[in-house]
Amino acid sequence: MKMKPSSLIFCLFVCIMVLVSSVSSSPTSRTNSSTCPMDLGYVLRIPWSISDCKTPPNPNSTQQISPTSGNPTGGKRQCCQTLLSLYGIGLSQHLKESSLFQLPNLPTSVSCLEDFQSKLNSLFLPQNLTSICFDPMQFVITPNICASIESTQDWAKKLGPSTILDSACKPDLTDLTQCDACLAAGLRVQSSLIATDGNKSHSTECFYFAVLYAAGIVNEFGPESTGALTCIFGLSINSDKGSSSKRHLALVFGLTGAGVAILLMSCLLGMYSWWKRRRMKKQDGFNSGEEEMESRSRKRPTTMAIWYKIHELEKATNNFSSKNFIGRGGFGMVYKGTLADGTVVAVKKIIESDFQGNDDFCNEVEIISNLKHRNLVPLRGCCVTENVGPSESERYLVYDYMPNGNLGDHLFPINQGGSLKPPLTWPQRKSIIMDVANGLAYLHYGVKPAIYHRDIKATNILLDADMKARVADFGLAKQIREGQSHLTTRVAGTHGYLAPEYALYGQLTEKSDVYSFGVVVLEIMCGKKALDLSSESPQAILITDWAWSLVKAGKLESVLDASLLKGDSSNANPKVIMERFVLVGILCAHVMVALRPTILDALKMLEGDIEVPTIPDRPTPFGHPSFFGGEGNTFSISPALSGLQLYSGDMLR
Numbered sequence: 001m002k003m004k005p006s007s008l009i010f011c012l013f014v015c016i017m018v019l020v021s022s023v024s025s026s027p028t029s030r031t032n033s034s035t036c037p038m039d040l041g042y043v044l045r046i047p048w049s050i051s052d053c054k055t056p057p058n059p060n061s062t063q064q065i066s067p068t069s070g071n072p073t074g075g076k077r078q079c080c081q082t083l084l085s086l087y088g089i090g091l092s093q094h095l096k097e098s099s100l101f102q103l104p105n106l107p108t109s110v111s112c113l114e115d116f117q118s119k120l121n122s123l124f125l126p127q128n129l130t131s132i133c134f135d136p137m138q139f140v141i142t143p144n145i146c147a148s149i150e151s152t153q154d155w156a157k158k159l160g161p162s163t164i165l166d167s168a169c170k171p172d173l174t175d176l177t178q179c180d181a182c183l184a185a186g187l188r189v190q191s192s193l194i195a196t197d198g199n200k201s202h203s204t205e206c207f208y209f210a211v212l213y214a215a216g217i218v219n220e221f222g223p224e225s226t227g228a229l230t231c232i233f234g235l236s237i238n239s240d241k242g243s244s245s246k247r248h249l250a251l252v253f254g255l256t257g258a259g260v261a262i263l264l265m266s267c268l269l270g271m272y273s274w275w276k277r278r279r280m281k282k283q284d285g286f287n288s289g290e291e292e293m294e295s296r297s298r299k300r301p302t303t304m305a306i307w308y309k310i311h312e313l314e315k316a317t318n319n320f321s322s323k324n325f326i327g328r329g330g331f332g333m334v335y336k337g338t339l340a341d342g343t344v345v346a347v348k349k350i351i352e353s354d355f356q357g358n359d360d361f362c363n364e365v366e367i368i369s370n371l372k373h374r375n376l377v378p379l380r381g382c383c384v385t386e387n388v389g390p391s392e393s394e395r396y397l398v399y400d401y402m403p404n405g406n407l408g409d410h411l412f413p414i415n416q417g418g419s420l421k422p423p424l425t426w427p428q429r430k431s432i433i434m435d436v437a438n439g440l441a442y443l444h445y446g447v448k449p450a451i452y453h454r455d456i457k458a459t460n461i462l463l464d465a466d467m468k469a470r471v472a473d474f475g476l477a478k479q480i481r482e483g484q485s486h487l488t489t490r491v492a493g494t495h496g497y498l499a500p501e502y503a504l505y506g507q508l509t510e511k512s513d514v515y516s517f518g519v520v521v522l523e524i525m526c527g528k529k530a531l532d533l534s535s536e537s538p539q540a541i542l543i544t545d546w547a548w549s550l551v552k553a554g555k556l557e558s559v560l561d562a563s564l565l566k567g568d569s570s571n572a573n574p575k576v577i578m579e580r581f582v583l584v585g586i587l588c589a590h591v592m593v594a595l596r597p598t599i600l601d602a603l604k605m606l607e608g609d610i611e612v613p614t615i616p617d618r619p620t621p622f623g624h625p626s627f628f629g630g631e632g633n634t635f636s637i638s639p640a641l642s643g644l645q646l647y648s649g650d651m652l653r
Contacts, residue, residue, distance in 0.1 A: 034107035034609050036115045037098065038090040042224055043119035048086060049236040053079040053125050080133035085233040087116060091139070092216030092223040099152040101209055102141045106441050107604060109136040137446035144372065146205040147197040155213065158196050165189045169214040173227030182231060186210040305369035306381030306398070313337065313347050313383055313396055320349070331473065336401060345380060346402070350395040358384055361395055368474070371447060375439030377402065377462055377472040402470060404463035407432065411458055411523055423563040426574055428467055429524045433581060434606060435469035436461055440517060440599045443474055444510050452508055456516035457497045457530070458523055496531030496542060500591050511596045518588025518596075522547050525582050527561030544589040551586060551615060580605070583612045591618050 090112075095101055103109045117130040141150050147158050168185035171178050186207060193206035215223040215232045222228065229235045316337030317324045326334040332351040338344055350361075365382045372378065383396040404410075413421040424432070436456075443451040453460075453474050460472050499515035501507040519530045522543045532541040547559045556579050557565070564578060584605045590596050595616050597605065604610045 034105070034111050034604055034607075036108060036112035037103070038094045038112055038115075040090050040112070040115050040119050042089055042093075043086060043116065044122060046086075046089075046224060046229065046235075047238040048229075049082070049238055050123055050125060052082045053120075053129060055079075079129065082235070083120075083129060083133050085235050087134075087139075088212065088233055089215070089223045089229070090116075092212045094216075095152070095212050096216040096223075100141060101150060101152075101212055103139050104141060106136060106140055106438070106446065107600060107609070109139045110445075110600065112139070135446065135448065137442060142374070144374075146202045146209055147193050149193075149209055152213075152217065155209070159189065159192060163189050163192075165210060165214055166218050169218045169232070170220050172221060172225075173219065173231035175227075179227070179231035182214060186214060305365055305379060308381050308383045308396070308398060310383055310385050310394075310396075312340070313398070315340070316345065317347055320347075332397075337398075344401040346399045348397045348399065350397065358386075358393055358395075365397075371442075371451075371474070373439060373442045373446070374468070375435045375470055376442070376474060377470045399472070402462035403465050404467055406459045406472075407461040407463065407469065407520075407524070408458035410463070411527065412529060423527075423561070424524070426564055426578065429564075430577070430581070431467070432461070432463075432469040433521055433524055434603075436471060436517060436520060437599060437603050437606060439469070439471040439474075440513055441603060443471075444513070444599055450510065452510060453513050453516070454502075454508065455494060455497070456513055456520060457494050458520060461520065496529070499593075501593055509593065510598065511593045514588050514596050514599055514602065515590075517599065517602070518585045518590075519544060521581060521585030521588065522559075525561065525564070525578065525585060526559050527563065544586070544591075547582065548586055548615070548618065551583070552617075556582060577608075580608070580612055583615060586615055587612065590616065592616070 091102065094103075103112060113130045113134060113136055117127065120129055121127055143150055147154075149155055149158060164185045165182075165188075168178075169182040173179045173182055189210045190207040193209070194202065197206065211232055215228045219225065219228050219232070223232075226237060229237055314320065316339050317335040320335050324335045324337060326336050326346060328334070332348045335347045335349070336344070337347045361384065362382075365379070368379045369381075378400045380398045380400060382398060384393055386393045410421055410424050440453065440456070443453060451474060453471065455473060456471070462470050462472050464470060497516040497519050499512040501509075502512040502515075522528075523530055526543060526547060528543050528546070530543050532543070532546075550556065550559050557575075559582050560575075560578055565575075584597075584602055587605075588596055588602055601610070605612050
C-alpha cells in the first residue's frame with residue numbers, strides 16, 4: 001500500500017487532534033443541566049479559514065472523526081478535521097474553567113453541538129456539518145480511556161504536579177522553536193500516560209488530553225492565541241497582510257514538517273500492522289468446510305471481540321454443567337464460567353436467533369463488540385463451531401459476569417432457602433432507571449446507524465457488583481440501518497413490554513424501545529409485574545393501564561411501591577421526585593406513538609431539566625369492559641392485548 005504525502009499529513013493531524021469516541025463512553029451525570037457550558041462565540045471571532053467547509057462534505061459517508069474510524073476519507077476529511085480543531089478550542093477553555101477534559105453527559109454534548117452548528121450557520125456554512133462530522137457521545141466523559149483521566153485532579157495524580165509540558169508549552173508558540181519544543185513535550189507526556197494506562201490503543205486519546213491541557217491550562221496566552229491556534233490545534237488563520245500570510249504559511253509548513261518527522265515512523269508502523277492483520281484475516285477465512293470453526297483466542301482485525309476455542313469454554317463452564325447454569329436468557333441458555341486467567345464470565349449458548357448463517361452472526365458480533373458503554377453488558381468474545389454431520393454449527397457469546405443477577409430477581413424475588421432479597425431502596429431504583437435510560441440513549445443516538453433493542457424488560461437489565469444497571473441482549477435483534485423500512489414481519493419481544501404498534505403491525509421505531517422503557521420504570525416504581533396473568537379477571541392486566549387509571553383518578557401515591565413510602569415518609573422531597581418518575585413512565589408507555597417522548601427527552605424529564613407534560617388521555621380500545629356490557633374493572637386494557645388469549649409461558653421471540 002502506497003501512502004501519499006498528503007495522507008501522511010492528515011494522519012499526523014488525526015493522531016494529534018482526534019477526539020475520544022463513545023466506544024467506551026458513559027454519559028456520567030456530573031450535572032443535571034443540559035445547557036452547553038462552553039462559550040462558542042470564538043467561532044465568529046477567530047479568523048479561521050472557512051474555505052475547507054464551503055463545499056458540503058459528502059453526507060452519504062457515515063464515517064466520523066473518532067479513534068474508531070481513523071483517518072476519514074473523501075471530501076469530508078479536510079472540513080471535519082478543521083471543525084474538530086476548532087471545537088477543541090472550546091473544550092480546552094472548558095477544561096480551564098471546570099477542570100473536566102470533556103462534557104458531563106449526552107444531553108449537554110448534544111446541546112453544545114447544536115450551538116456550534118448555529119455559529120457555523122452564521123458564517124453561511126452548510127447546516128449539517130456537525131451531524132456529518134461528529135458523534136455527540138465522543139465528547140462525553142468516560143473513565144475507560146487514557147489512564148482513567150477525567151479531570152485535572154486525575155491528571156496530577158497520574159503525572160505529578162508538574163510535567164515537561166508545563167514549561168515547554170507556556171510561552172508564545174508563534175516561535176517555531178518553542179512550538180517544536182511544545183510538540184515534543186506533548187509526545188513525552190503521551191508516552192508517560194500510555195505507560196501508566198498500560199494500553200497502547202489509548203495513545204491518540206492520551207495525546208488529545210495533552211493537547212487540551214497544553215492549550216487550556218499551560219499556555220499563558222490562552223487557547224485563542226495565535227500560537228495556540230496554529231501550533232497546538234494546527235488551524236489555518238487568515239490574515240489581511242501579505243507578510244503575515246507568508247509568516248503563517250512558514251509556520252504551518254514548519255509545524256507540519258516537525259510533526260511528520262516525529263510521527264512518521266509511528267504512522268508507517270501502524271499502516272504496516274493494519275495491512276498485515278488484514279492479510280492474515282483473508283488467509284485465515286472463516287468457513288473451513290467440515291472442520292471445526294474454532295478461533296485463535298485473539299482479537300480479529302475488525303473487531304474488539306476475542307474469538308475463543310470451544311474447548312476453552314467447555315473447560316470454563318465444566319463442560320456446560322448444570323451446576324454452572326445461570327438461567328435462560330433471550331436467544332439461549334446462560335452458564336457461569338471461569339476462564340484460564342481467572343476471569344469470571346457468562347457464556348450464552350445461542351439456541352434461536354434471526355441470523356441465517358455464520359457470516360450474518362459474525363458481522364453482528366463485530367458490531368456489538370465495538371459498543372462500549374458503562375450501561376451496556378460488555379461482550380468479551382464469541383465462538384462458532386462447525387460440526388461434522390447433520391448438526392448445525394453452534395454459536396456462543398461470552399460476556400462479563402454480572403454478580404447481582406438481573407433486575408427481575410430483585411423486583412420479584414423468589415423464596416429460596418427461606419430467604420428473600422431485600423427490596424430495592426429508592427436511591428438504587430433511581431440509579432437503575434437513569435442507567436437504563438443512558439444505555440438506551442447511547443444505542444439510539446450514540447452509534448450510527450442507530451440500534452433498537454426490541455426486548456427491553458426487567459430480566460434483560462443486569463446489575464454489576466456496584467448495583468449499576470447494564471442493558472443486555474442489545475445487539476442480537478438486528479441493527480436498524482438508515483434508509484431501510486422499519487416494518488418487520490418477525491416481532492421480537494415479551495408480552496407486557498411490547499409497544500402496541502410493534503406487537504400488532506411490526507412497526508419498529510425508537511419509540512418502541514421508549515414504550516418498553518416506560519413499562520420497566522413503572523415496574524421499578526410500583527413493584528408490580530408488567531403483565532399480571534394471575535388476576536381473577538378474565539382479561540390480563542397491564543401495569544400501564546393500572547397505573548394510568550390511578551393517576552387519572554388523582555391517586556398517584558397509590559401507584560408507588562409500599563416499601564418506598566415507608567422509607568421516605570418523613571421526607572417530602574423524594575416523594576415528589578418518585579411521583580415524577582412514575583409520570584415519566586406512564587408518558588413513555590403511552591399507546592400513542594406521537595405522544596411518547598424520545599429517550600433524550602425522557603432523560604431530561606427524569607433529571608428535572610424539563611417539566612413533565614400533562615398525561616394525555618388514551619383511546620378506548622376494544623378490550624374495554626364497556627364493549628362487553630359489564631362493569632368489570634374501571635381501567636382499560638391496551639390494544640396490544642385486545643382479543644389475545646395469553647398464557648403465562650407465551651413469549652414472543
